[in-house]
Amino acid sequence: MVKLRGQELKIFTGNGNPELAREICAKMNSPLGNALVTRFSDGEINVQIVDNVRGMDVFVVQPTSHPVNRHFMELLIMIDALKRASAARITAVLPYYGYARQDRKVQPRVPITAKLVADLITTAGANRVLTVDLHAAQIQGFFNIPVDNLFAAPVLLDYIKSKKFKDLTVVSPDAGGVERARAFAKRLGATLAIIDKRRDKPNVAQVMNIVGDVEGHDCLLLDDMVDTAGTLTEAAAALRANSAGTICAACTHAVLSGPAIGRINESALDELIVTNTIPMDSKQKECPKLKVLSVGSLIAEAITRIHEETSLSSLFV
Numbered sequence: 001m002v003k004l005r006g007q008e009l010k011i012f013t014g015n016g017n018p019e020l021a022r023e024i025c026a027k028m029n030s031p032l033g034n035a036l037v038t039r040f041s042d043g044e045i046n047v048q049i050v051d052n053v054r055g056m057d058v059f060v061v062q063p064t065s066h067p068v069n070r071h072f073m074e075l076l077i078m079i080d081a082l083k084r085a086s087a088a089r090i091t092a093v094l095p096y097y098g099y100a101r102q103d104r105k106v107q108p109r110v111p112i113t114a115k116l117v118a119d120l121i122t123t124a125g126a127n128r129v130l131t132v133d134l135h136a137a138q139i140q141g142f143f144n145i146p147v148d149n150l151f152a153a154p155v156l157l158d159y160i161k162s163k164k165f166k167d168l169t170v171v172s173p174d175a176g177g178v179e180r181a182r183a184f185a186k187r188l189g190a191t192l193a194i195i196d197k198r199r200d201k202p203n204v205a206q207v208m209n210i211v212g213d214v215e216g217h218d219c220l221l222l223d224d225m226v227d228t229a230g231t232l233t234e235a236a237a238a239l240r241a242n243s244a245g246t247i248c249a250a251c252t253h254a255v256l257s258g259p260a261i262g263r264i265n266e267s268a269l270d271e272l273i274v275t276n277t278i279p280m281d282s283k284q285k286e287c288p289k290l291k292v293l294s295v296g297s298l299i300a301e302a303i304t305r306i307h308e309e310t311s312l313s314s315l316f317v
Contacts, residue, residue: 007088009307010053013061014074017279020095021061023296028304033058035081037074045070047077049085057307058087059130061299064098064117065278066257072098072117076124083125091306092126095277095295096253100135118142130302132277132295133224133252148312150302152252152275155293157187159273165218166245169193171210173221173235181222191217195235208238218246225253226272229260233267240268253277254284254292261287 012033013021025032034050060082062075075092082090102113118139121129128146140147168190172181178194185192193212219239226232226249236247247270254274261283264272273291280292298315305312 007055007057007307009059009303010051010056010087011059011061011303012049012078012082014071014078016062016065016071016074017095017276019279020063020276020294020296020299023294024061024300024303027297027300035078037078045073045077047074047081049078049081052085053082054086055088057089057091058082059091059093059303059306061093061095063094063096063278065096065253065255068098072120076120079121079124079126089127090125091128091130091303092121093299093303094129094131095299097131097134097139100139103136103139114139115142128306130299130306132275132299135224148302148306150295150298150312151316152277152295152298153184153187154316155275155295155298156250156252156273157184159291159293160188160220160248160250163248165190165220165248167191167217169212169214169217169219169244171195171212171214171219171221171235171239173223173231177223180224184220184222188220190220193219195238197231197234208234210238210242214239215243217244219244219248221247221249221269223249223251225255226251226260226274227255228258229256229263229267232272233263233269236268246270248273250274252295254280254290256280256284264289 010033011025012035014037022032036048038046040046060078064072079090099113099117122145130148132150133152134149170181170185170190171193172178173195182192193214196209221235232249239247247268249269250273252275271291272289275293275295
């Protein structure tokens, strides 16, 4: 087990993604901390940290994915329990940061919930946060504690390069993702295309114009997350209508809510590449178009570097 300056490293998890937490521990050759995270009959969450954590460097691995509120409350209560058990430092490890899409006011009298989440994590007692591919980079500024935002790009790129695409074009499904798509295109030596979506009237189908050449090209649609898969499958249909070759998509967070799996199965997508920041249910695991890559090694290395006070940025050079 890694030790530094007399502090022992300890990793705990709630019910958010215990499989990923166990994988991280296996990569680090460190046992998973013993914590009881259960619910009373009325739904209240009950937490007991069984292991001694006094004076230790503690990491809590807990994505705030579905059911979001339950997993978020588990995280807050675990942090509070660890603080009261005299842990020296508590790092909240959120492979997926829920509520990240509510990062600004887009209408009058609406909340900025991503900021509220940051305040609650800090108030609960976290000393720092480790997350993967924040939906909006500015969320780091919502915290008054250190935030390390890892990028799943190395994991995705390794697999994409092994596919040996022909005349690859990286496609951003909307204008907001252009910077991400451009960075991938540069790393892959690929060209770039952008899908411009327009709806002239309410309840009228969107017009999707493709900026860039995709005819005869293999295409990779790139986004940070896929939720209901509406945007992604519509973009794939537009690429197919413009005579693209193989059409794949890649994203970090597979939220896959509502009709997502059905849409993916019926879409023009040949493959959807995702990571395991969010656990899959049995229906999602059976989707033949899904390829799930693990970020376990990436997070394990980041935790080790945080514990040893060494650079994280060199992971992405």
